[in-house]
Amino acid sequence: EADIYQTPRYLVIGTGKKITLECSQTMGHDKMYWYQQDPGMELHLIHYSYGVNSTEKGDLSSESTVSRIRTEHFPLTLESARPSHTSQYLCASSVSGQYTDTQYFGPGTRLTVL
Amino acid sequence: DQQVKQNSPSLSVQEGRISILNCDYTNSMFDYFLWYKKYPAEGPTFLISISSIKDKNEDGRFTVFLNKSAKHLSLHIVPSQPGDSAVYFCAASADQFYFGTGTSLTVIP
Numbered sequence: 001e002a003d004i005y006q007t008p009r010y011l012v013i014g015t016g017k018k019i020t021l022e023c024s025q026t027m028g029h030d031k032m033y034w035y036q037q038d039p040g041m042e043l044h045l046i047h048y049s050y051g052v053n054s055t056e057k058g059d060l061s062s063e064s065t066v067s068r069i070r071t072e073h074f075p076l077t078l079e080s081a082r083p084s085h086t087s088q089y090l091c092a093s094s095v096s097g098q099y100t101d102t103q104y105f106g107p108g109t110r111l112t113v114l
Numbered sequence: 115d116q117q118v119k120q121n122s123p124s125l126s127v128q129e130g131r132i133s134i135l136n137c138d139y140t141n142s143m144f145d146y147f148l149w150y151k152k153y154p155a156e157g158p159t160f161l162i163s164i165s166s167i168k169d170k171n172e173d174g175r176f177t178v179f180l181n182k183s184a185k186h187l188s189l190h191i192v193p194s195q196p197g198d199s200a201v202y203f204c205a206a207s208a209d210q211f212y213f214g215t216g217t218s219l220t221v222i223p
Contacts, residue, residue, distance in 0.1 A: 009155075035213075040123065042116065043158075043203070043213040058210070090157050102148065103211060105157030 003027055006091050006106035013081055014114050021076045021109045023091030031101060032074040035090040036060060037108075043090065049074055081113045117141045118206050120214035128222050133191040135217050137204035140185065144206040149178060149189045152201045152216070161202075162189070194221045 004025040013019055025032065030051045035043040035058075045058030049068040063085070064078050074093075078085055089109045094101035119138045127133045135149075145166045150158035164171040164178045164187070171178050177190045191198055201216040 004157075006157075033211075040215060042118070042215045043211075045210055048210070092157075101207070102160055102163065103205075104160065105150075107155070107157045 004093055004104055004106040006109050008109060009107060010110045012112045015082055017081050019078050019081055021089055023074045023106055024072050025093040026072060027093060029093035029095055031094045033092040034066060034076050037088045037090060083113045086111060086113050118204060118212045118214040120204060120217050122217050124218040126220045126222060127194045129196055130193045133194045133219055135189040135202050137187050137214055138185060139206050141208060143208045146207040147180060147187050148205045150203045150205060158203055196221045196223050
């Protein structure tokens with residue numbers, strides 16, 4: 001069973017606030033990811049990291065930023081939240097398998113910006 | 115442009131019968147395919163995967179079939195159980211992971 005945690009699980013916040021979504025994993029995985037998912041839509045990769053001090057933007061343009069100072073921790077920050085940021089945010093980490101990586105997901109953060 | 119497509123947003127199946135979930139993809143460079151299961155208010159959990167060098171992988175009640183010429187994969191669940199009711203996502207891997215929009219499976223007792 002994967003041990004990957006996200007806090008908060010739910011967040012309702014006003015426009016213009018700065019927020020940080022936390023993600024931690026205890027499996028020692030080098031690779032971590034942030035996805036954004038709207039209801040009925042596919043998961044969109046917004047950020048990923050292949051190790052400490054390594055961060056990259058994904059396919060979906062995002063106004064968020066991430067940092068990777070420790071292997072187990074991959075927080076996502078929105079400097080100024082807007083209603084368009086309302087979505088579910090899923091954090092994942094992965095381990096290399098025989099053919100490819102298998103991603104393990106956290107429970108997600110449901111963000112609502114008023 | 116969506117590279118992984120699940121064209122059926124929902125599926126209902128009687129308990130004990132077979133559930134077949136389908137997924138199509140467009141990128142021939144995908145070399146690995148995965149299925150994830152997601153319950154409400156939880157993150158997706160890994161279910162089963164298949165490498166592009168195989169056409170079938172089985173794990174208990176779950177079997178994934180890959181048809182590379184048709185760029186199609188399917189997940190078979192047999193027999194279906196009420197606890198299988200969830201949203202199922204297929205994903206494909208190349209330089210990164212690409213996910214479908216999910217199919218909501220309801221298994222009717």
